Amino acid sequence: MNLVRSELLKIRTTSTWWLLGIGAFVATALAFAVNAWLAHTVLSGRGEEVGVSGAQASAPAQAAGLYTSGQYLGLLFVMLIGILMVTNEFFHQTATTTFLTTPRRTSVILGKLGAASLLGFGFWLATTVVDLIAGAAFLSLDGHGTQLGEWEVHRALLFNLLAYAIWTILGVGIGTLIPNQLGAVITAAVLYLVGTQVVQLLFFLLSNWLDSEAVVKWQVVWPAVASQVMISGEPSQFTPAWWVGALVLTGYAVVSGTAGVLITRRRDIA
Amino acid sequence: MxxxxxxxxxxxxxxxxxxxxxxxxxxxxxxxxxxxxxxxxxxxxxxxxxxxxxxxxxxxxxxxxxxxxxxxxxxxxxxxxxxxxxxxxxxxxxxxxxxxxxxxxxxxxxxxxxxxxxxxxxxxxxxxxxxxxxxxxxxxxxxxxxxxxxxxxxxxxxxxxxxxxxxxxxxxxxxxxxxxxxxxxxxxxxxxxxxxxxxxxxxxxxxxxxxxxxxxxxxxxxPVDQVIGSIAHGGRVRVRTPQAEELTAALREQSATVDADGHGALLVTGADAPTVGRVALAAKVELHELTTERPDLEGVFLELTAGKAEIR
Incomplete structure (x- = not known):
C-alpha cells in the first residue's frame, strides 16, 4: 500500500499526468463532437449515409458510443502513463533510489501495477463523467432520452473501465520490456495507432489468400483489436465474441506484468 | 539526529x-x-x-x-x-x-x-x-x-x-x-x-x-596510519650534516644506501631514524636534521596501485 501511495505521489509531483490529462480531455472533446454528429445523423434515420445500419443504428448503441467518446486516444494516453511510470525510473536514474528503498523488486512492480490500475480508473472516471453529462444533455435535447437505463450502455461503460485499467497495466509491462523511454513511447504509440491498421490489412490479405473469412476473426490476437472486440460487444462476421477479446487483453496484461516482474528482478541497476 | x-x-x-x-x-x-x-x-x-x-x-x-x-x-x-x-x-x-x-x-x-x-x-x-x-x-x-x-x-x-x-x-x-x-x-x-x-x-x-x-x-x-606506515617502514630518512662524507661511509658500513638529495641533504634507505642517529653518534658526526620521510596517502596509494590501474 505504501508503494502504491509512493507511485501515485511520483506521478502527482511531475507534470506528466496533467499533460496527458489535457491530451485525454482534448481527445474526448473532439471524439464527442464526432460521435454526437454521428448519433444525430443515425438516429434521425440517415444511418445509411454514414454506413451505420442494423443493431449499430439503435439508440442504445449510439448512446454507448457517445458515452465512451475519447476512448481510442484515452487508452493510448493511459498506456503512455504506464510506460512512463517505469521508463522514468531509468531515464532520470531514480531506479537506484527506488530499489534501495524497496529491495524487494517484485513489490515495486506490483506497486506500479496497482498505481497504474488506479490511474486508469481515474482517467476513465474523468472522461466518463464528462461524456455522461455532455452525452445525456445532447441525447435529451435531440429527443432520444438519455438511454442511461439500457444494459448496452452500462455494458459499454463497464468494459470501457476494464479497458482503461488493462491498458495502463500493459503500459507498465511495455516499460519494463523496453526501458529506453523514447524507444518505448514511440514503439507503443506506433504499434497502437498504425499497427492496428497494418494488422487488419494483413489478416484481410491472409483471408483472401486462404479463401477463408474465419481467418479474419483471428486479428483479435492484436491487443488494440481485442480491446475493440471486448468493448463493442456485438460479434460480426469479422470479429469473435466479446469475451475472446477480453481474454486476449487480460492475457497480454498478465504476460507483460509477469515478464516485467521477472525482468526487473534480474536486472542490474548500474 | x-x-x-x-x-x-x-x-x-x-x-x-x-x-x-x-x-x-x-x-x-x-x-x-x-x-x-x-x-x-x-x-x-x-x-x-x-x-x-x-x-x-x-x-x-x-x-x-x-x-x-x-x-x-x-x-x-x-x-x-x-x-x-x-x-x-x-x-x-x-x-x-x-x-x-x-x-x-x-x-x-x-x-x-x-x-x-x-x-x-x-x-x-x-x-x-x-x-x-x-x-x-x-x-x-x-x-x-x-x-x-x-x-x-x-x-x-x-x-x-x-x-x-x-x-x-x-x-x-x-x-x-x-x-x-x-x-x-x-x-x-x-x-x-x-x-x-x-x-x-x-x-x-x-x-x-x-x-x-x-x-x-x-x-x-x-587504519590510515598503519597503511601509510607499512610503506614508510621501508621508507627513507632525510639527514643533514656538515660531515656528509664521514656519515655516508659509516652508514654504508651498516649496509644502508645513501644518496644525496641535491639540496645538501642525504637520503638514507635501509636504516631507520634511530639507527642513523646512533651511527652518527658513534662516528662523532654532527647532525642538523634527522627526519623520517612519511609518505602521504597519495604516495602510498600510487605505490600500491602502480601498474594495476591500466584500462581493462
Missing amino acids: SDGQWSPSAGTGQIVVSGLTKQYKNVRAVDNLSFTVQPGRVTGFLGPNGAGKTTTLRMLLNLVTPTAGEATIGGHRYADLADPLRSVGAVLEASSAHKGRTGINHLRVICAAAGLPRQRADEALALVGLTPAANRKFKGYSLGMKQRLGIAAAMLGNPQVLILDEPANGLDPEGIRWMRGFLKGLAAEGRTVLVSSHLLSEMQLLADDVVIIAAGRLVRQG
Whole structure:
C-alpha cells in the first residue's frame, strides 16, 4: 500500500499526468463532437449515409458510443502513463533510489501495477463523467432520452473501465520490456495507432489468400483489436465474441506484468 | 539526529564483504574481494578509476547481482533487511532524482515508499541545509545541492550505516569541509561510514581506515596510519650534516644506501631514524636534521596501485 501511495505521489509531483490529462480531455472533446454528429445523423434515420445500419443504428448503441467518446486516444494516453511510470525510473536514474528503498523488486512492480490500475480508473472516471453529462444533455435535447437505463450502455461503460485499467497495466509491462523511454513511447504509440491498421490489412490479405473469412476473426490476437472486440460487444462476421477479446487483453496484461516482474528482478541497476 | 531514535545497540553495523566477484562479458570488474568495515569509523574506499569501487558498492546494496561471493551489513544481505532505509543510507549518484520534481517532493516519495512519516523529508532537508531550495525543481539544483539532496535522502531513515559513492564530486571547498565534518560527526556517534573516493588528500583528512582496491582486487586494508606506515617502514630518512662524507661511509658500513638529495641533504634507505642517529653518534658526526620521510596517502596509494590501474 505504501508503494502504491509512493507511485501515485511520483506521478502527482511531475507534470506528466496533467499533460496527458489535457491530451485525454482534448481527445474526448473532439471524439464527442464526432460521435454526437454521428448519433444525430443515425438516429434521425440517415444511418445509411454514414454506413451505420442494423443493431449499430439503435439508440442504445449510439448512446454507448457517445458515452465512451475519447476512448481510442484515452487508452493510448493511459498506456503512455504506464510506460512512463517505469521508463522514468531509468531515464532520470531514480531506479537506484527506488530499489534501495524497496529491495524487494517484485513489490515495486506490483506497486506500479496497482498505481497504474488506479490511474486508469481515474482517467476513465474523468472522461466518463464528462461524456455522461455532455452525452445525456445532447441525447435529451435531440429527443432520444438519455438511454442511461439500457444494459448496452452500462455494458459499454463497464468494459470501457476494464479497458482503461488493462491498458495502463500493459503500459507498465511495455516499460519494463523496453526501458529506453523514447524507444518505448514511440514503439507503443506506433504499434497502437498504425499497427492496428497494418494488422487488419494483413489478416484481410491472409483471408483472401486462404479463401477463408474465419481467418479474419483471428486479428483479435492484436491487443488494440481485442480491446475493440471486448468493448463493442456485438460479434460480426469479422470479429469473435466479446469475451475472446477480453481474454486476449487480460492475457497480454498478465504476460507483460509477469515478464516485467521477472525482468526487473534480474536486472542490474548500474 | 533530532529524533534520536537510533542507538548503537541497535546492531553492530559491520559491513562484511567476502569473496565478492562480478564478471561482466569480457571484464572481471570485481575479483574475489574481501574486506570488513567497522562501525564508529569513517572508512575510505579507494581505487583508481575502473577499479570496481562502484560495482562493489552496488553489489553490497543489491542493485547488481554478484557472480560469486556475498556482502552483508550487520549480518544481513541488503535484500533481506526488514527496513532497509532505517538500517542503511546510501548516496550513489548525484543525478538520481526526476528533473521536474522538487527536492522536497523527491524526499516525500521516498518517505511514502518506506513508510516513514512525511515530516522526515523536511527534517532531512534541514539537516543538509537545503531548506531554502525545498520547492525548487531538481533540474535547477547545482551539483553541490544535488549531493546534499542525496545525503538528505540517505538520512531519511536515520540509518546506522552510511554508504557514499564519491560524495565530494562537484562540491566546492566549503561544501567539502561541511561534508567532512558531517561524516566525521556521524562516525563519532557510532555509525558506520563507508566513503568511496579518488580524492586522496581529502581522504587523508577524513578517513580513519582505508580499503584500497585495484583491478577489482584488494590491495591493502587497515587504519590510515598503519597503511601509510607499512610503506614508510621501508621508507627513507632525510639527514643533514656538515660531515656528509664521514656519515655516508659509516652508514654504508651498516649496509644502508645513501644518496644525496641535491639540496645538501642525504637520503638514507635501509636504516631507520634511530639507527642513523646512533651511527652518527658513534662516528662523532654532527647532525642538523634527522627526519623520517612519511609518505602521504597519495604516495602510498600510487605505490600500491602502480601498474594495476591500466584500462581493462
